[in-house]
Amino acid sequence: MTPRTFTLTTLSLATAALMAACGSLPMPNGALDQARSRYDTAKNDPQVATLAPDELKRAGDSLRVAEQTWGSGGKPSEVDHLAYLASQRVTIAQDTAASKAAQAVTAGAGAERDRMRLALRTREADRAQAALAQSQQANAQKSSELAAADSQLAARSSEIDAAQAALNRSQQLNAQKTAELAAADAAAQNDKARIERRDARLGDLETQLKDLNAKKTERGMVVTLGDVLFDTGKAQLTADSTGNLGKLAAFFQRNPQRSASIEGYTDSIGSASANLDLSNRRAGAVKTALVGLGVPAERLSTQAHGEEMPAASNDTVAGRQMNRRVEIVFAPQADDVLTK
Amino acid sequence: MNASTPGARRALATTSALAAAVLFALAGCASSPPMPTAQMAVAEAAVQHANTSGTSDNAAGELQVAVGKLASARDAMSAKDYGRARQLAEQVEVDAQAAELHAQAARSRKAAQETQDAARVLQEEINRKTVR
Numbered sequence: 001m002t003p004r005t006f007t008l009t010t011l012s013l014a015t016a017a018l019m020a021a022c023g024s025l026p027m028p029n030g031a032l033d034q035a036r037s038r039y040d041t042a043k044n045d046p047q048v049a050t051l052a053p054d055e056l057k058r059a060g061d062s063l064r065v066a067e068q069t070w071g072s073g074g075k076p077s078e079v080d081h082l083a084y085l086a087s088q089r090v091t092i093a094q095d096t097a098a099s100k101a102a103q104a105v106t107a108g109a110g111a112e113r114d115r116m117r118l119a120l121r122t123r124e125a126d127r128a129q130a131a132l133a134q135s136q137q138a139n140a141q142k143s144s145e146l147a148a149a150d151s152q153l154a155a156r157s158s159e160i161d162a163a164q165a166a167l168n169r170s171q172q173l174n175a176q177k178t179a180e181l182a183a184a185d186a187a188a189q190n191d192k193a194r195i196e197r198r199d200a201r202l203g204d205l206e207t208q209l210k211d212l213n214a215k216k217t218e219r220g221m222v223v224t225l226g227d228v229l230f231d232t233g234k235a236q237l238t239a240d241s242t243g244n245l246g247k248l249a250a251f252f253q254r255n256p257q258r259s260a261s262i263e264g265y266t267d268s269i270g271s272a273s274a275n276l277d278l279s280n281r282r283a284g285a286v287k288t289a290l291v292g293l294g295v296p297a298e299r300l301s302t303q304a305h306g307e308e309m310p311a312a313s314n315d316t317v318a319g320r321q322m323n324r325r326v327e328i329v330f331a332p333q334a335d336d337v338l339t340k
Numbered sequence: 341m342n343a344s345t346p347g348a349r350r351a352l353a354t355t356s357a358l359a360a361a362v363l364f365a366l367a368g369c370a371s372s373p374p375m376p377t378a379q380m381a382v383a384e385a386a387v388q389h390a391n392t393s394g395t396s397d398n399a400a401g402e403l404q405v406a407v408g409k410l411a412s413a414r415d416a417m418s419a420k421d422y423g424r425a426r427q428l429a430e431q432v433e434v435d436a437q438a439a440e441l442h443a444q445a446a447r448s449r450k451a452a453q454e455t456q457d458a459a460r461v462l463q464e465e466i467n468r469k470t471v472r
Contacts, residue, residue: 081427088434095441102448109455113462120466 029070031083038090039063048097055093062086212247214330223248223328224311225286230324233270235281237289245286248328249293259299261329262287267320268307279326280304286326376426380417383410383432390436398446402439406432 039059042048048056066082074082212223225244230237237245252258264279264286283302291297312319387410395403413428 078427081431085430085434088431088438091438092434092441095438095445099441099445099448102445102452105452106448106455109452109459113455113459116459116462116466120462120469123469 029076029079029083031080031087032066032070035063035066035083035087035090038087042090042093045094045097047101048093050097051100052093052096055089055096059086059089059093062089212244212251212328219329220332221330223330225326225328230282230285233278235278235285237285245289245293249290249295252290252295252299258330259301261301261303261331262290263303263305263327263329265305265309265311265323265325265327266307267323268310268314269320272306276304276306279306282326286328373423373426375417375422376429379426379429379433380413383413383429383436386433386436390440394447395440395443398443399439402435402442406435406439409435 042056042059062082063086066079066086069082070079214221214223216222252260262283264281264283266275266279266282268275270278280302283304287297287300287302290300307314307323310319310323311325312322314320314323387406390403390406409428409432413425413432416422416425416428
């Protein structure tokens, strides 16, 4: 027997004796067994041992007190009580460990989430960078296309300007030509109108003179007033002559630019000088009558031919009658058309 | 100590052990234990500390046990059953702590679950974006 075992034996014997004195023996305690079992489980759980070492130690201390009390024959109710305390401390240690483990998971998951977010942001940034580079490239291409289009546009513009200038010039020319044409047209119109007017006048003249039995001769239009105007040997106009003289006066009024020569003739009866005088007076009588009808005197001249230039033979009555006459000669004018 | 004989040392140890045992036994057999005033105060404080909405949400049963035992401890004090009052007060302390930590563990587990769910959702989103 070693001294140590001796001491222990002595102590336990003494304790047992004292317990017996209190009237109770240490009996197997279910609560204590259960507390011990739970403590062992927790102690072998690496999570509890690592994350709640202080709480586990406190549970162990508590369990030891319970076992000592039981071993020294403490009251069963006290042992139960101490075992309960130990068991609860095991629970506390386990919950503490579970809580810390969960918190570690939370922190880890948070960190993992941050890491994933960072990766995502990085990837997004990379993608945006790539898109930017691509769009810059596209922009550069568009820019050069735009520049090319610009220069094309400028070329087209100058072409258009040139064409415009040419067009303007040709339009100006056209306008000029048109004006010239219009002027020519106007001139032509003018000419045409003048010709028409002249034709009308000519037509008019001819019609008017036709009424007076005018004849076209080398000297011009000649209107012959027969001897019915005058009595034989007289220069007095008969009443019958007024109709013919009225027509003549009207003709002069319608043709204010016309002048005429009034020429008197006689037959061969009587002396030549007497006949010349007679023819002169007859011409003067016609002029006086025409002036009296409103024809300006300056447009009328008189000429006496006597028995000269007979219109017919003086051997017959009819011939002599034709020779007693006054002729109104309208000198041909520049614009008279003598083709007819 | 070199002068003393092995026999003398053994006698001293034996005497000491016996004295301690006797003292311990006497205390255990004492019929009237002292008032556990300090322990009662500790129990009251522990329940007060644990009695939060967080604890009542996640460890309602455990908290109820602590509260009920505190009432019993007060009753025992009133009945001058100080031994019982001390035991109950001591239990109230660990029960309150256990309730508190149990609730905290539940909350932590929930938070961990939510975080993991969020991470999984994010991962799925990333996968979808990657595929796209």
